[in-house]
Amino acid sequence: MNRREMLRAAAVGPMTLLAPTMADASGPSDAIAVRALLAEYVAAWATADAARMFASATDDIHWVNVVGMHWQGKPAVERAHDVYLKTIFKGVPMTLEEVESIVPIGADTLAVVARFDVGGYTTPGGFKAPASKDRMSLILLKTQRGLKIAHVANIQIVAAAAAQNPIRTPPQ
């Protein structure tokens, strides 16, 4: 960590930003950049702005959503979100609950797992989806111009199943 990064880390206070359960194998500057990217995602959701949401995406981003739809390439990913942000997700609250992990992969990639609180909504098929916690895997490419979202897979947490987890994890 160079002096500038140390000053930034001290100013932003990453220890208070990161939840205590977080397994962070990356440096504080990665953690700060990830936080900023996720804050932008939340802000773009709140303003129903799909273009803003994917301003920092790779051209060949893939996105697999909570019901298993697999969108391939930035135009498809952005259009799908544009449709949903303006219809079923309109006015639905969505907040970041925790950055659970940031793990470097290879030379220039980060695997992030973050947990979100999403309000209830009605699906296009008429199903009333209750409020849920979603656990999102984001694969981020580190570039000279910052992090870019390269792949997302988003999974709704089944709360009833958590009690049967064979691995003991902190309560959520």
Next chain:
Amino acid sequence: MNRREMLRAAAVGPMTLLAPTMADASGPSDAIAVRALLAEYVAAWATADAARMFASATDDIHWVNVVGMHWQGKPAVERAHDVYLKTIFKGVPMTLEEVESIVPIGADTLAVVARFDVGGYTTPGGFKAPASKDRMSLILLKTQRGLKIAHVANIQIVAAAAAQNPIRTPPQ
């Protein structure tokens, strides 16, 4: 592609291995290596062998399963699978249906989306889960000793939702 890779490609016939809908931005040798890795995953499932399943995993692999359990690190990921392969998944058929995409990320990483058919099973909580199709994102690290599994997020496809997909995709 060098001569050796051409011969391998010709011998194995990647065009017949890859489904026509596959958006493959990587080379044929990547596709062959991904196929081999997925075949090993299926074989390890069929023999309930968690050690075999994660022989080619990074030490800090993370795995988010279909109900949102987030396992962190190879010992936890392997142990969770060992428990489930010997109990709820015992004798449950699991087959690879399609490799949907292989997308290179950065210098040495591949993002793969593959679809699996999984037979019905009873969860530890007593819920009878019906047979399903699962869409798995696998983030693979390219090393000199071959591909290693670095991150997995596995999502059950909600068949009823597919008809409402705002992006037109091939029928599945």
